[in-house]
Amino acid sequence: MSTSEGLRHEAERCLRALAGDHARLRDDQWTAIHALVVERRRALVVQRTGWGKSAVYFVATRLLRERGAGPTVIVSPLLALMRNQIEAADRAGIHARTINSANTDDWERIFGEVEAGEVDVLLVSPERLNNPDFRDLVLPKLAAGAGLVVVDEAHCISDWGHDFRPDYRRLRTLLADLPPGIPVLATTATANARVTQDVAEQLAGDDALVLRGALERESLRLAVVALPTAEQRIAWLGEHLDRLPGSGIVYTLTVAAAHEITGYLRERGHEVAAYSGQTDPAERLQAEQDLQENRIKALVATSALGMGFDKPDLGFIVHVGAPQSPVSYYQQIGRAGRGVDRAEVILLPGPEDRDIWAYFASLAFPPEHIVRSTLEVLENAGRTLSTGALEPMVDLNRARLEMMLKVLDVDGAVRRVKGGWTATGEPWVYDRERYDRVTAERRREQQAMLDYIATTGCREHFLRAQLDDPAAAPCGRCDNCTGDRWSADVTREGAAQARDRLHRPGVDIAPRRMWPTGVKDDLGVSGRINSDQLPETGRALGRLTDIGWGNRLRELFASDDADVPADMVGAVVKVLAAWDWTARPTGVVTIGSHSRPRLVASFGRRIAEIGRLPYLGELAPAAEPVPRRHNSAQRLRSVWNALTVPADLAAALPDAPGPVLLVDDRVETGWTMTVATRLLREAGAPAVLPLVLATPN
Known part of the structure; x- marks a missing residue:
């Protein structure tokens, strides 16, 4: 048996410990594992939800650890994702721990375990990358001793992506400062050609291995149900929820809508729970567990549940209101049907969706004069200013101010230190052309979402084409392909009850x-x-x-x-x-x-x-x-x-x-x-x- 064959045999054994006796490595999984373990390369894996991207880094971790490498450091965006990954790692005999804002009391003990070699995988939230103590004292040692660095949901790196996060941009500096020979893996299920190129360039220029697969999801049955009013959409959901298979997710565009819909469905006797970024962490964890164990029919959730929730038998996803990007929509519906033959995916769009899109667009990066005035305030202060102290001097609310400061930090114009922010004095250029292009791209995505709603062609083909999937083809399963459509009828009683609630x-x-x-x-x-x-x-x-x-x-x-x-x-x-x-x-x-x-x-x-x-x-x-x-x-x-x-x-x-x-x-x-x-x-x-x-x- 050749060395390569022996290693693949070992990798298959690790995979079976992770996913069961039936599991076998896909060819691209093995290609990625070989590149990481043997060639110590940097790789970007763009594959559909449920393909097995996490198996790549867990198997690679096991193989690298058995060869004396340091722990794997995974940058992961959501606590839900971290919890699922820790459980998956445990099944494979991999000791995983996490550092995030919810477990600060455990950090010192976890760092001690890392130094003692007891931790195989350390999951870190991207926000930790700019915590001054973590960035300056912990991260350099962690990166220098890592056996593998993984960037999960890597589309967040790119400001062309649908879910760009400023904290993720710090990864460019982290990756550039890694010692030679430490392999890097970036993974995502939702990146079009532009985002893929951008992330690959940030990984390793032209040297990154890019493995991109077809995004077909054979279990998904896509449909759109057009109803003229909000009360009819909510009534339709109340009257059809029990007809949907298994348990699932009802996505809403706003926190207010999540609570309104949850209240209405409960009044109709449905077991559901609300879930958003404003939900208490303990309540969110309980809601996730209730859905995992099918104690409730659905979570009524905002995009806070967009990434990281892993329930293979999720039977349906309904959107009450359309996300503003087909890419974002495909990412969210990818949570369903991973371990079942059929999952229903239904969109209930409304005319108010565009108003909500416009509101979110208003939270984009501020205009140049506000950015310049902020830099001037910091420079003239001659000292560190907290966000609270800076806020009265800048015409931005707290959330937008913090987002802007994070971008300026990555650009090198400011630096986060203990107690707040300081100006670096480095020149900074407002890249108006790029911001304008990104804004134009967002508008194009919104129009594409409207086109998806109106299309008479294959819905899955439309979405996969938006993701630049070269294998995009008619699915033969959606409402347009089959002519099999959900009825838009709503009873008079149901509409009245929804109207009263809303x-x-x-x-x-x-x-x-x-x-x-x-x-x-x-x-x-x-x-x-x-x-x-x-x-x-x-x-x-x-x-x-x-x-x-x-x-x-x-x-x-x-x-x-x-x-x-x-x-x-x-x-x-x-x-x-x-x-x-x-x-x-x-x-x-x-x-x-x-x-x-x-x-x-x-x-x-x-x-x-x-x-x-x-x-x-x-x-x-x-x-x-x-x-x-x-x-x-x-x-x-x-x-x-x-x-x-x-x-x-x-x-x-x-x-x-x-x-x-x-x-x-x-x-x-x-x-x-x-x-x-x-x-x-x-x-x-x-x-x-x-x-x-x-x-x-």
Whole structure:
């Protein structure tokens, strides 16, 4: 037996320990393993979900460890993925541990196990790569002693990819600094030709081995069901969920939609659970386990469950709302049907999808003048600034600011250190052409998703072509290929029940309780907001991201200023009737508006009329509209002097001995309502109850 044959025989033995006695290595799996173990090369494997990419690095790890190599370091994006991989490794006798934000108390012990040679695989979240202590003290030793480095979900490296993550860009530096002879494996199931080329270049220039296979999924039955309204889509799901095989995932585009749909399905008697990035980690883990063990019919999830969840017998995936990229869609549906002969994949698109896409697009990399101003602030500070200290000086909310800083860090213009960020003084170029090209690519992907919904051709062929799969061909299984379509019928009772649920009015508005950092010097406030200046918990008719009232509210705010619509007044009356206030309001005050004076004034006066409450007047707005600001400190500064209490309103407040209902069109950051409440409380209002039509989420 040749050396190569002997090694393959050994690799097959490892694979059977991992996947069972029936398992056999695919040719490309063996090619990749041989390249890593024998040739110590860098390889990129682009293969469909369920093909066995994790088997490549686990088998390679076993072979390398038996030959005296150090542990494998896997950069993996999601905790769900890490948990599944650790379980899979254990089955093959591979000791795997993980370092992530959820287990910081275990880090010291894990590092000790690594140094003692007791760990075969160490999984690291990409965010750890820029933790100053980890980056400067742990990572160099870890990389120098690694036997193999694996980049999972490698499409995240490329800003051409559908799920680009700035932290992943640090891998270019990590890979460039690896000692010679340490093999590298990158894997993904969702990379088109452009992303594949980009990732391969970041791996090893022209020297990377690229193994790309056909993306056909013979078990998937793709379909689109077109229904005109949100309530009909949700009703359809409620009436068809039990007809779908096994257990599965219902994807939504927003957190609000996930909770709305979960509530509706539970009311219809379905065992389901909500899952999003905002779900408590312990609850997420429990929800994953419940689905794994078929204790629930479905997880109703956002894209937080997009990567890493491994359940081979997943019987269906339904999308309520279309993702904005065919590549992203194919990645998500790839979770289904890995270990069953047939899995149903159904898309329920809606007209509101484009509004949600536009919202996510608004969170893209900021324009050049904001980036330049941020760099200038850091340079002039002459010291380290935390994100919180930097935020009041930059017109970005926290999430976008942190994303921008991560990109600037990778570009070398700033550096994350203990306590925050510093400017490096290195020149930085705003690559406008590239950002514009990426933006154009995102728009092309959105149009392609609309084309997928409308196509009369093979749906799987369409998606595989979007991934530049050279083997793309008609599947013969989808609704267009077979003519076998899901009925779009919904019972009148089901539609009514869904309408009642989605249009059930009322969302809590929690008051701001802390003044933002950085405003003490100019505004004179800091720390906790005094209790005698706080509003009570308020109410909004609905969220702009809802699939129920959200659709109507988005239409309202997209149109010209007008009187409040009658149906919204009726719904707000229901909100008021269900409000569990400790004392009934005794008067109504509106917040003066430059953008929608008719809407706000008519809203306040109608509520006063229906509730038989005195309309006390309006907080007068400044002469000029305040500029729109995106973070707390800047927003508070802009509204601090933007409202005043007119004399007639001040005189009327003593006639309202109980709480005042404070009416506006919408709450965004909450600072306008906070300032208005402070003014009213100082003018004598004993309590303030905020009431608005809309809140963002």
